[in-house]
Amino acid sequence: MSAKEILGGNDEVIGQVLSIMKTQSVPYTAVYTALRPSREAASLSMEAGLGGGRSLLQARGGERQRRIKEKVDVYGPVDFKEGDTSCILLWARGLSVSILRSGRWEDHDLTPSTFGEGVSPKLHGSTCDKTRAKLVLNYENVLRYRSFKLIFAMSQRLYQVSARRWFTLDAVELEYNGTKATFNGSRSVYAPAEYSFRCESVTNFRWPLLVPRSSKDPANQWRVSFQDFQIQGFNVSGGEFSYASDCAGFFSAGIWMGLMTSVLMVLVLTYGLHMIMQLRTMDRFDDPKGPAISVPQTE
Incomplete structure (x- = not known):
């Protein structure tokens, strides 16, 4: 049997199982796997730089095939x-x-x-x-x-x-x-x-x-x-x-910008809290029936 016929048969079996689970209203989680990975697909994926056979599930088949065919030249040191x-x-x-x-x-x-x-x-x-x-x-x-x-x-x-x-x-x-x-x-x-x-x-x-x-x-x-x-x-x-x-440094330009901005915001917040903590209320209030508050002026 060709690979296409084998995949078609597997798909039909999976469809029958899912239909039974749906008709019986049974909650389930389906995990699709295989007995072993395809060596041919894995090698092609490595040559094409696709990270060991992993690819986006939503990628179209034609796109995946194109990326596999565009092999990257890999040579020894x-x-x-x-x-x-x-x-x-x-x-x-x-x-x-x-x-x-x-x-x-x-x-x-x-x-x-x-x-x-x-x-x-x-x-x-x-x-x-x-x-x-x-x-x-x-x-x-x-x-x-x-x-x-x-x-x-x-x-x-x-x-x-x-x-x-x-x-x-x-x-x-x-x-x-x-x-x-x-x-x-x-x-x-x-x-x-x-x-x-x-x-x-x-x-x-x-x-x-x-x-x-x-x-x-x-x-x-x-x-x-x-x-x-x-x-x-x-x-x-x-x-x-x-x-x-x-050779890449730990602190990139973006990290430095974020750190400097954070430090600046912390300084502004600290200054604001310090100013609020320095506020003092008056110990006497102006009473129209009593003597007026006098504030002596010194030069």
Whole structure:
């Protein structure tokens, strides 16, 4: 039997049961389930980014099928290994660099040559140990440069105040034709040593997390942009990222606005209550039959 016939038969049985319950005026709650999930539907939903097969019940069938067919490209991270053990992991939805030439920005997308099925980036020059890690991505013919390297230098050490080890992305370097442009990221890109670091956007030009090392550094002529960026240089286990420490701050602009408004309202209320509590009634009232109240004036 086809899947359509099976579903039709199930629907007929369910309809008969509900009709019996309705005719007998029996209150009931119906829960529809199955013996096991459909593996095919679950895999398609995961590929399409539908959250493991969940979808809105009111969505039309055609809409659900359209969303399933629009598959999202999912690829594995760049995995540098020392021997057979994964040492450094890097993943991003987009890696791009730009250089300023003659007053115009020239862009180059490094994503297709870094990630994807069948893509094997060249990682010679990469190293890692217990305290330092360096991931070197080697490219060819990038923005008219025959040889181009994108380097991520990381380190970890124990911080006495927090009593735990943290790793930092000390530098992002662009090496081309014997010249090196260096961006400092240690002040913004950091995480506990056993975690990975993730951020929606890591750039040096819009809400920058990367800054040139000096005003004379060649990095001032470059722009780097990493979208959906995640990196881990230490304590990699099983070739998979550890728990991610996100760069998103706890207090967003909306939260700050709400807090400031609440504080202002509390101050106004406190001042009003204080003024009300300071009011005092007169201990004497003007009696037309008695002597008039005199209020002495002093200068």
